[in-house]
Each structure stands twice: as C-alpha cells, then as structure tokens.
Amino acid sequence: xxxxLIALLPLLWAGPALAQHDHxxxxxxxxxxxxxxxxxxxxxxxxxxxxxxRETAAPSAPTDHLADRIFDPAAMEQARAVLRQEHxxxxxxxxxxNLFEYRAGSGADGYHWAGEAWFGGDIxxxxxxxxxxxxxxxxxxxxxxxxxxxxxxLYTDLQVGVRQDLEPRSRTYATVGFETLLPYWIExxxxxxxxxxxxxxxxxxxxIDWRLTQRLILQPRAELNFAAQDVAETGTGSGLSDAxxxxxxxxxxxxxFAPYVGVAWGRRFGRTADYARAAGEEVSDTSVVxxxxxxx
Amino acid sequence: MRIPSGALDRRRFLQSxxxxxxxxxxxxxxxxxxxxxxxxxxxxxxLSGEDIRLTIGHTSITVDGRASHAVTINGTVxxxxxRLKEGQTVRLHVSNxxxxxxxxxxxxxxxxxxxxGVPGVSFPGIKPGETFVYEFKVKQSGSFWYHxxxxxxxxxGHYGPMIIDPAGEDxxxxxxxxxxxxxxxxxxxxxxxxxxxxxxxxxxxxQRQTIAGLLKGRDQTLAERLExxxxxxxxxxxxxxxxxxxxxxxxxxxxxxxxxxxxxxxxRVRLRFINAAAQSVFNVRIPGLKLTVVAxxxxxxxxxxxxxxxxxxxxxxxxIVRPVEDKAFTIVSxxxxxxxxxxxxxxxxxxxxxxxxxxxxxxxxxxxDMGMDMGGMDHGDMDMSMRNPDTAPQVPLGPGVxxxxxxxxxxxxxxxQGLANAxxxxxxxxxxxxLEPNPDQRAPERSxxxxxxxxxxxxxxxxxxxxxxxxxxxxxxxxxxxVRVVLVNDTMMAHPIHLHGHYFELAFGPAGHMPRKxxxxxxxxxxVAFDFTAxxxxxxxxCHMLYHMHAGMFQVFSVxxxxxxxxR
Numbered sequence: 001x002x003x004x005l006i007a008l009l010p011l012l013w014a015g016p017a018l019a020q021h022d023h024x025x026x027x028x029x030x031x032x033x034x035x036x037x038x039x040x041x042x043x044x045x046x047x048x049x050x051x052x053x054r055e056t057a058a059p060s061a062p063t064d065h066l067a068d069r070i071f072d073p074a075a076m077e078q079a080r081a082v083l084r085q086e087h088x089x090x091x092x093x094x095x096x097x098n099l100f101e102y103r104a105g106s107g108a109d110g111y112h113w114a115g116e117a118w119f120g121g122d123i124x125x126x127x128x129x130x131x132x133x134x135x136x137x138x139x140x141x142x143x144x145x146x147x148x149x150x151x152x153x154l155y156t157d158l159q160v161g162v163r164q165d166l167e168p169r170s171r172t173y174a175t176v177g178f179e180t181l182l183p184y185w186i187e188x189x190x191x192x193x194x195x196x197x198x199x200x201x202x203x204x205x206x207x208i209d210w211r212l213t214q215r216l217i218l219q220p221r222a223e224l225n226f227a228a229q230d231v232a233e234t235g236t237g238s239g240l241s242d243a244x245x246x247x248x249x250x251x252x253x254x255x256x257f258a259p260y261v262g263v264a265w266g267r268r269f270g271r272t273a274d275y276a277r278a279a280g281e282e283v284s285d286t287s288v289v290x291x292x293x294x295x296x
Numbered sequence: 297m298r299i300p301s302g303a304l305d306r307r308r309f310l311q312s313x314x315x316x317x318x319x320x321x322x323x324x325x326x327x328x329x330x331x332x333x334x335x336x337x338x339x340x341x342x343l344s345g346e347d348i349r350l351t352i353g354h355t356s357i358t359v360d361g362r363a364s365h366a367v368t369i370n371g372t373v374x375x376x377x378x379r380l381k382e383g384q385t386v387r388l389h390v391s392n393x394x395x396x397x398x399x400x401x402x403x404x405x406x407x408x409x410x411x412x413g414v415p416g417v418s419f420p421g422i423k424p425g426e427t428f429v430y431e432f433k434v435k436q437s438g439s440f441w442y443h444x445x446x447x448x449x450x451x452x453g454h455y456g457p458m459i460i461d462p463a464g465e466d467x468x469x470x471x472x473x474x475x476x477x478x479x480x481x482x483x484x485x486x487x488x489x490x491x492x493x494x495x496x497x498x499x500x501x502x503q504r505q506t507i508a509g510l511l512k513g514r515d516q517t518l519a520e521r522l523e524x525x526x527x528x529x530x531x532x533x534x535x536x537x538x539x540x541x542x543x544x545x546x547x548x549x550x551x552x553x554x555x556x557x558x559x560x561x562x563x564r565v566r567l568r569f570i571n572a573a574a575q576s577v578f579n580v581r582i583p584g585l586k587l588t589v590v591a592x593x594x595x596x597x598x599x600x601x602x603x604x605x606x607x608x609x610x611x612x613x614x615x616i617v618r619p620v621e622d623k624a625f626t627i628v629s630x631x632x633x634x635x636x637x638x639x640x641x642x643x644x645x646x647x648x649x650x651x652x653x654x655x656x657x658x659x660x661x662x663x664x665d666m667g668m669d670m671g672g673m674d675h676g677d678m679d680m681s682m683r684n685p686d687t688a689p690q691v692p693l694g695p696g697v698x699x700x701x702x703x704x705x706x707x708x709x710x711x712x713q714g715l716a717n718a719x720x721x722x723x724x725x726x727x728x729x730x731l732e733p734n735p736d737q738r739a740p741e742r743s744x745x746x747x748x749x750x751x752x753x754x755x756x757x758x759x760x761x762x763x764x765x766x767x768x769x770x771x772x773x774x775x776x777x778x779v780r781v782v783l784v785n786d787t788m789m790a791h792p793i794h795l796h797g798h799y800f801e802l803a804f805g806p807a808g809h810m811p812r813k814x815x816x817x818x819x820x821x822x823x824v825a826f827d828f829t830a831x832x833x834x835x836x837x838x839c840h841m842l843y844h845m846h847a848g849m850f851q852v853f854s855v856x857x858x859x860x861x862x863x864r
Contacts, residue, residue, distance in 0.1 A: 048803035048810065048825065049739035051780060056741045061769035062854045066834050067418055070410045075420035082397075083416025086447060087838075088763030088848025092494040122494075122756050122763075123695065151695040155528065155753055181753065184525040211506045255492075255499045295495065 093119040094295055099131075101291025103264060110135035112264075112289070118149065125149040127159055132167070142166045145175060155181035163193050169233050172196045177203075185209065200228035201236070217258070221246040230271050235279065237271020250293055258293045327370070327456070329377035329475060330547040330555065337558075338472050342379035342459065346386055350375065350400070352422075352444075352454065353393035359543055360550030364483045366453035367394065367444070373548045374477045374572060375442070375456025382437040382463040388430040390422060397421045400430070401445040401796070401836075402458070403610055404594050404814040407432040409833025412796050414445045417836050417852055421446060437462035438594025439568040439612045441477070448486035450842055451574040455479065459568065460594070467731060468590035468599075470566035470616060474557040478580070478607065478629045478638055480542040480573040481550070490843055493536055497755045500538045503635060503658045504530065515660060527682070529788060531661040532633075533752055534713060536789075536843060537575045539636025544576065544629060546640040554649065555640040561622050565642070566590075567615045571607040574842035577632040577790060577817070579606050579715060580613075582625050582642065583653055588616045589723060593813040595799065596731035605723035606632065606712030608792030608817035609840035613723075617642070624648035632713055632790070634658040659714030661788055667701020667821030688747050688784070691761035696848075697786070698751040704784045707822035708804060713790060725824075726804055728811035734801055736778065736829045737808050743780035744771065748818060748839070748849070750787040755847055757787075757839065763848025770854040771837065773830035782825045785818040791844065792817045793824075795853065796835040800828035815840055830855040 068076050099114040114131035127149045132142030147161030156178055163173040177191025186208045193201040207221040223244045227236045248262030267284040268276050276283050329340030355368040369375025380386055392398045399421050401413035411432045415421030422428045437460040444454035457475045482489065492499045505515045516524065516531065524531055549555035559565045571578060581587070581604040588601045591614035599616075607613055619625060622644050629638035634655045641649055668681070685693055687700040711722035750757040762768040773779060780803060783793055794815040801810035803825035810827070818824045832855050839849040 048780075049737070049807075049827065051740055051743055055743060056777070058742065058744065059772045059774055059856070061772040062856055066832070066854075067410060067420075071420050076416070079416035079420045081416075082421075083414075084765045084767065087845060087850040088758065088765030090490065090494075090846065092491050094491075094495040122754055151754070154695055154698055154751060181528060183528060184522070185528065211504055213506050213508050214502045214504065255496060 089121070091119070091121055093117070096295040098293060099291060100294070101260075101262075101289040103133075103287035103289050105264075105285055105287025108135055109287075110140065112291075120149075123151045125157070127157075127161075134167075139167045141168055147175060147177070149179075152178075153180070159191070163191075168235075171234075173201070182206075199231050202226040202228075215252040217250050217252065219246075219248045219250065219260075219262075221248065227272075232275070235272060235275035237269070237273070237275060239271070240269045241272040242266065242268045246289070248289065248291075256295045260289075260291050260293060262289045262291075263287065264289050326548055327372040327374060327376050329457070330372075330374065330477075330549070340377055340473070340475055342377040344379045344381075346384065347389065348378060348386060349389045349391070351391045351393050352398045355453075357453065357548070359481050359545065359548075360552040362483070364481070367398075367449045368453050369400075369456050373453035373455075373481075374479070375454070377456065377475055378442070378458040380434050380458070380460045382434055382460055385431070385433050389427055390430065391427040392422045392424050395424050397423055397446050398444055398449060398454070399446045400442050402430070402440065402442050403794075404438075404440045404612070404799075405432075405458075406435050406797060406799070406831075409797060409831075409835060412833070412835065414796065414836045417834050418796075434460055436460060436594065437466075438591055438596075439475075439570060439614050440594050441570045441572055441610075441612065443572065445836070448490070448574075448842060448846060450572075451480075451482070451486040451489070453481075455572040457568070457570050457572075467596055468566065468614065468616060469564065471563040472559055473566040473568065474642075475547070476557075476567050476569045476627065476640070477545075477547050478569065478571045478573060478576075478578050479545045479548075480537070480576040480631075481545050482537075482541045482543070484541055486574070486842075489537055489541060490846055493755045493843055493847075497536070497752055498530065498533060500536065500540045501530075501532060501633075502538065502540050503633065504532045505660075527666075528753065529661075529666065530752075531665075532658065533788060534633035534659060534661065535576065535631060535635065536755075536841070538633055539631060542576065542631070542636065544573075544578070544631055544636050544638035546627060546629060546638045549640065551637065551639040551652070556646060556648075557627075557640065557642050558646070559619055559642055559644060561644060562620050563618070565617050565619070567617060567627075569607060569613045569615060571609050571611050573609055575609070577606060577608050577712065577792070578629040578638070579604060579632060579712070580627070580629050581605075582617060582627050584625050584650070585617045585619055585642075589727075590614050590616055592728050592811060593799075593815060595812045597811060598729045598731055598809075600723065600727045600729075601721070602723040602727070603720035604715065604718055606715060606817070608712075608790065608815060609842075610792055610794050610815040611813075611817070624650040626650040626652050628653060630655060632659075634714070656714075661713070661820060664705070664707075665713070665788055665820035666699070667704045667786065688745070688760075688786075690745075691747050691749060691786075694761060695754060696751050696756035696758055696763065697749045697761045698753070699786055700747070700749075701784060701786045701821045704786070704821055704823040706824070707819040708802065708824060710819065712817065713819065725802060725811065725816070728802070729805050730801075730809040730811050733808045734810055734812065738778045738829075740778045740780035740827050742777075743782060745782045745784060746771070748783060748785045748787060748791050748793070750789070750844070750849070752788060755843075757844040757847040757849035759837075759849060759851045764850040765848055768851065770834070770852040773853060773855040775830055775832040775855055775857045777830050778827060779830060780825055780827050782823055783816075783818045784823045785820055788820045789841075789844075790817050790819050791849070792840040793838070794840045795828070795837050797831060797833055798828050798835065800826040802826050832857050 095117040097115040112133040127147040129145040145163040147159040165171040173193035179189040188206045190204045210218040244266040246264040250258040250260035252258040273283045357366045412418040440458040547555040624643035627640040681702040708725040799812040835853040
C-alpha cells in the first residue's frame with residue numbers, strides 16, 4: 001500500500017525541496033573560516049534584522065491536515081486522536097495511605113487509618129477517601145467518601161460527592177469540599193457534610209512536611225470537626241466537636257514507602273465531651289503512634 | 297508498552313548469553329560503531345548506501361552489569377550509526393517488530409513533511425508487523441540523530457546517531473572521529489516514571505533544601521526559603537527525573553562500563569556529541585583538554601574554544617580535541633542537577649583510565665530563573681506581577697499556568713543553569729556564529745510570541761497555557777514567509793524547544809551569520825528569539841523533555857502555500 005505513495009514522492013518534492021535553501025553553497029571568503037585551533041573571541045553581536053513597523057497579519061489557522069492528502073485520512077484521524085492522548089491526555093492515579101498506624105496511649109489501644117485515592121486527568125478526577133479507627137474488637141468509626149474532583153485553581157481542587165459512615169452509625173451525607181496547597185507548602189482540606197437527616201457537619205485538616213534531611217520528615221498535622229447541631233446518636237455536640245493534633249516523624253526509605261513514629265493528641269469539646277463523659281469515655285487522649293505512610 | 301512473553305524468553309536467553317559469554321556476548325549488544333574501536337579505525341562502523349533497513353524490536357541490554365529491557369533498533373542501544381552523503385537519495389525501510397505502533401523521526405533533517413515521522417502529524421505511524429519506507433534526498437550535512445516519536449519509546453532505547461558527510465570538503469578537518477551519544481537509562485518503566493511525576497512532581501529529587509542544611513548554613517537563608525515557600529517555588533527543582541532513577545549513558549554504556557574511544561597522541565579528534573536523553577540536560581567537559589566547538593546542531597560554526605558546554609535534549613555539538621600526551625582523558629557528561637554523571641574515556645590504548653571528577657554541588661534556581669530579576673526593586677507586589685494577565689493576554693490563566701514571567705530576559709549570553717561560576721570558559725549561545733552565510737537573510741515580516749507554560753506542582757506543561765490535548769489551533773504560517781518567533785519561558789525549568797523540518801536562525805550574531813539550530817534551550821525565566829523561513833507542511837513543535845512533551849508541551853506549525861487564508 002505504501003509503494004504507490006512512495007512513487008508520488010518526486011512530485012511532492014517539488015514544493016518543499018525547491019524552496020528549502022541550499023545552505024551548503026560555497027561560502028564567500030570568510031576571514032574566520034580558517035581552522036586555527038586557537039581560541040577565537042566571538043565578534044560583538046550586531047542587532048538582529050529589524051521587524052517592520054507594520055508587521056504582516058498572521059494567516060488564520062488552517063483546519064485541514066496536509067498528511068490526509070497523502071495517507072488514508074481515516075488512519076490519520078485515528079493517529080491524531082492517539083497524538084492528542086499522548087500529549088497531555090494521559091490519565092493517572094494514586095493510592096495514598098496517609099496514616100496507617102497503631103496507637104498506644106492513655107485511652108484504649110487501637111488502630112487508625114486515613115487514605116485517599118484518585119483516578120483521572122489533570123482537571124477532572126474521581127477521588128475516594130476513607131478514614132476511621134478501631135481496636136481488636138472491630139471498627140469503632142469508619143467512613144468512605146466518593147467524590148468528583150475538579151482543579152479550580154493552581155493548587156486547589158473542588159470536590160463534591162457523598163460520604164458514607166459505616167460506624168458508629170450507618171449514615172449518608174452529601175459532601176462539598178476542597179483540597180489545596182497553601183503558601184509554605186501547607187496541605188489543607190476542608191469539607192461540609194449534610195446528612196440524609198439534615199444534620200450538618202464540617203471538617204478542616206492541615207499538615208506540613210518539614211524536611212529535616214532528604215529522607216527524614218517531621219509532619220505536624222491537625223484535624224478539627226464541627227457540627228451545626230447536637231447529634232445524640234453519634235455523640236456529637238454542636239460547635240467544635242473534637243480536635244486532633246499529631247506530630248509524626250517518618251523516614252522515606254523510598255518516597256512512596258515511609259514508616260513513622262509520632263504522638264497524637266485528641267480532645268473532645270463542649271457537648272461532645274459531655275456525651276463522652278456520659279458514656280464513660282475519655283475526653284482527651286494522648287497516644288504514641290507507630291505506622292506506615294505508603295502510596296503507589 | 298507491553299513486553300510480550302516471547303521477548304521475555306529472548307531476554308532471558310540473552311542474559312544467559314551475557315553470563316556465559318561474558319565480554320564477547322556483551323559486545324554484541326552494542327552497535328558496531330560504539331564498540332571500542334581498533335587503533336587503526338578512523339571512523340566508527342556505519343550503515344550506508346541508498347537502502348538502509350532498520351528493525352524495531354525488544355531486546356535485553358546490560359548497563360553497568362545489570363540487565364534491563366529495551367526497545368531497540370537492529371537489536372542495540374543506541375541504534376546503528378547511519379552514515380549518508382549530502383546529495384544522495386536514501387530509502388530507510390523501518391520494520392516494526394513490536395506489538396505496538398512505532399515511528400522514526402530524523403531529528404534535524406530537512407525532509408518533506410510526510411517523511412518527518414511524527415504519527416498523527418506527518419503520517420499515520422508504523423503498525424506492528426508493518427514496514428514503512430522513508431525516502432528523501434539528503435540536502436544537508438553534519439551530526440544528527442533519529443528516534444521514536446511514538447509513546448515513550450525514546451526513553452527505553454529507541455534512538456541512534458546519524459552522520460551526513462558533506463558533498464564537498466569538510467571545513468572542520470580531523471584525523472579521527474567518534475560519535476558520543478549521551479542518554480539516560482532507567483530500569484523503571486517510563487509510564488511509571490510519568491505517573492510518579494503526576495503523583496508527586498518532586499518524587500525523584502533527593503537534593504532538596506533541608507532543615508539540616510539550613511542549620512549548617514547551606515543553600516538559601518531562612519528569609520529566602522520563607523519567601524520561596526510563600527510562592528510555592530522550589531529552587532532545587534532543576535531536573536524532573538534524576539540520578540535517583542537514571543544511569544547516565546555514553547554510547548549505551550554506564551559509568552562503570554566506561555566506553556573508551558581511542559586516539560593517537562597529536563591527532564585532531566572530532567567528537568560528535570548528541571544528547572539523546574529523554575529528560576536530562578548535560579554539562580560536558582573533558583578535564584585536561586580544550587574543546588573546540590566546530591558545529592552546533594549539524595551546522596558549522598566559527599571555531600570557538602571552551603572548557604565546557606551544556607547540551608540540551610536533542611542538541612548536537614561537534615567538538616575537536618587535540619590530545620598530545622600519551623595518557624587517558626575522561627569524558628564527563630554531568631547531569632544539570634548534579635545528581636549523577638555519564639563517564640567515558642579517550643585513551644591511546646585500551647584499558648587506560650583517567651580520574652573521574654566528583655559531581656559538583658547542585659545549583660539552586662534564583663529570582664532570574666523566575667523571570668523577575670528586579671535588582672533593587674521592592675518585592676512587595678511580587679505576587680501580583682507573577683501572574684498578571686496583561687503580561688500575555690493570549691494565555692488563558694488556568695490551573696496549568698503557574699506564572700507568567702513578568703520580566704523574562706534574553707539569556708542567550710549566559711551559560712546554562714549552574715555554570716555561571718564554573719571557573720573556566722563555558723560555551724554560551726552567543727558564542728555561536730554560523731560559518732556559512734545564512735541562506736535567507738531577509739528581515740522577518742512579522743513576529744509571534746509563544747509562551748512556555750506549566751504548573752510544576754501538577755506536572756502540567758503546555759504552550760500558551762494549553763496542552764496539546766486541549767486542541768489548541770495550530771500556529772499558522774505562509775510558505776516562504778520569514779517570521780520571528782519569540783519563546784518566553786514562564787516556568788522555573790529549562791525547556792529545549794525543537795521545531796521539525798526547519799532550521800531557525802537565533803536572532804543575534806553578525807549579519808548573515810546568525811547561528812542556525814533545530815533545537816534551543818530556553819532558560820527558566822528567559823526568552824529566545826529566532827527567525828525562520830516557513831516550509832509547507834504540518835510540523836511538530838515541542839519541548840524535547842520527553843515527559844514535558846507527554847504532559848502536553850507539544851504543538852503543530854501549519855505552513856500552507858499561497859496568500860489565501862489557510863489555503864494551500
């Protein structure tokens with residue numbers, strides 16, 4: 001199939017070939033053309049040829065494709081689709097287990113996880129988030145979010161979707177939130193949740209990586225939860241319901257595999273603390289954590 | 297890129313060969329031209345003639361004693377040296393032995409657009425099992441190379457050198473020549489590298505500023521760090537993919553393999569340097585030897601003697617050295633971010649080595665790289681000016697445009713990143729003066745400005761704020777018109793920009809002898825102006841950093857005959 005095309009070549013040649021200048025025309029006597037191997041100072045540069053006072057207008061962008069005249073246009077169309085895909089259209093993904101740790105402290109010992117996965121392009125992504133905690137008796141609290149994420153700013157993604165709590169009560173929320181990178185490389189996220197029963201909750205999180213060495217990283221981290229009303233079923237009081245501060249030191253064996261140690265301090269506030277006290281639970285809790293941060 | 301089971305078997309077979317046969321088997325995995333030359337050979341072995349056959353396939357290669365998978369041309373990395381003669385006609389029969397599409401682009405060659413080898417622009421690509429015949433008349437001479445323009449095949453070995461001998465006498469006389477192909481090699485799959493960069497753009501950077509460094513008084517001061525941190529700019533972000541993932545190769549050999557080229561003391565040795573790396577800019581030097589640059593991108597220049605030069609992806613430099621002592625010299629290709637180096641040896645006899653200099657301290661980007669070298673100006677309103685839409689009204693300010701250099705400056709008189717204080721003479725673009733008169737000495741009729749844009753945090757790259765996948769209209773030109781193109785780098789990284797099918801003249805130098813190139817590095821926060829004469833065709837125009845191109849930094853120059861609006 002290619003053979004007839006090749007036969008056409010001499011014809012196609014005429015245009016470009018005649019116009020392409022023969023730059024190997026013998027040079028006129030050039031005082032610098034000698035091949036003395038010594039250093040030669042460059043001449044002072046002269047100004048480039050000047051642009052005219054009135055530049056010609058640019059032609060409008062053609063909508064045809066010259067290769068279609070030589071090759072099968074359908075094959076070219078297919079190749080153009082691949083070309084776009086291969087030059088900016090690639091999809092990527094990341095599964096990030098941010099916290100995956102064992103906690104030993106003043107309260108009951110247990111485990112805690114917080115992770116996120118994304119799939120998609122530069123602008124539009126599917127984001128799955130999950131966090132929760134538990135102990136040897138099972139999961140104490142746990143939630144999963146499925147979100148559509150859209151890059152809205154240089155460092156900010158807007159996220160909307162649903163949150164499903166599995167424990168302590170099965171509950172579904174509509175979610176609107178964001179993730180962003182603030183000046184000084186502070187990673188921040190926030191979200192508002194509206195449950196199917198009309199309860200409104202909110203959450204704000206922030207973390208920063210302080211790079212002690214190339215692989216040793218100290219990460220302060222904070223999470224605050226808010227509620228617009230009391231939710232007796234889940235023991236949540238209105239206002240600032242609880243806060244958790246953490247300081248974790250991780251060692252990046254590889255960027256994507258980093259064991260860590262740290263401390264976490266949690267406190268319940270206001271009505272939430274009252275609910276906890278009534279249930280015989282601690283209001284504040286300090287633990288030593290041992291965990292792994294991993295992504296792929 | 298899938299590796300078929302058959303290829304794996306072949307790979308194991310070759311590995312066992314390498315183990316059993318040792319050096320002999322290893323030598324077979326290198327192209328003939330890159331095997332250490334016999335003392336009598338003046339030029340490396342090459343494929344020549346009017347019909348040249350190239351087969352793309354999977355092969356296992358061994359670098360510094362470790363085997364890895366490669367996509368190869370005629371079974372080797374780099375591919376065979378193709379040696380042509382100016383004025384001849386050549387038919388290059390390229391057979392695809394892969395399970396995916398492939399292609400070859402003849403980098404820097406002035407060919408009809410349909411022979412340029414970019415799938416989706418010049419032709420449909422070469423399907424598995426197919427053979428495509430590239431046929432063209434050779435209209436130039438010099439040092440060139442060729443490589444895949446499909447997927448990320450270039451990263452895994454799909455590249456090779458090409459020499460075109462001039463029809464007449466070569467103005468740069470030499471007694472012996474060696475091709476020196478610089479590249480970067482990794483055992484990580486290139487799609488995985490790209491994914492890592494999207495996940496965490498600094499994933500391969502292990503030379504960041506640290507608090508330990510601050511306490512020792514290294515790098516930026518606390519105030520500078522806070523200022524850069526406020527702007528979310530990392531001054532150590534010099535290379536996206538570093539020595540943490542790469543082994544830097546010279547002629548397909550790692551630093552331990554130590555490729556050796558021979559010379560007889562007193563000979564004028566022409567070294568044809570080609571940067572075939574996917575994502576690495578190199579600083580090249582040969583301690584103890586002066587480098588006389590006689591050609592850039594295949595075009596003769598007035599000889600200029602330097603101690604070191606920086607070579608961007610896809611650039612070529614021909615250098616003449618004259619070692620007179622009976623001793624070995626080390627060819628050093630140091631990665632621009634100083635995360636590693638390639639090493640080879642020039643020696644009178646096999647087995648001789650010279651000292652390998654340690655990697656020098658890594659550079660830090662500065663305010664000039666941010667396009668805002670404002671001297672004593674008040675930095676108070678800097679954030680305002682970093683993304684002022686008036687700077688480039690044609691650029692939509694989406695998430696892919698981290699900044700618009702408010703004061704991009706012409707940096708063609710500066711050595712590349714990190715070489716300002718090298719302590720010896722480093723080539724700058726303004727040293728280059730075309731030896732032959734420029735073929736078209738007309739002044740440009742018009743100018744266009746193209747912004748190189750990106751968001752380093754999201755690893756998004758494009759031209760004028762758009763990725764190629766966003767379907768921007770092509771840049772349009774009329775056949776034969778002379779246009780000045782001004783490239784403005786609005787990012788903190790260097791971009792080697794390549795225009796297919798043309799030479800362009802950098803807009804400086806003595807009248808009629810402006811340096812001609814096919815690829816030019818635009819330094820961070822810098823601008824480069826060039827004039828070119830448009831040739832009919834659809835031509836790829838892109839950053840030659842493979843992963844920047846893959847992320848979207850690709851466009852098309854559409855050149856049509858006639859004065860009509862877009863008509864041919």
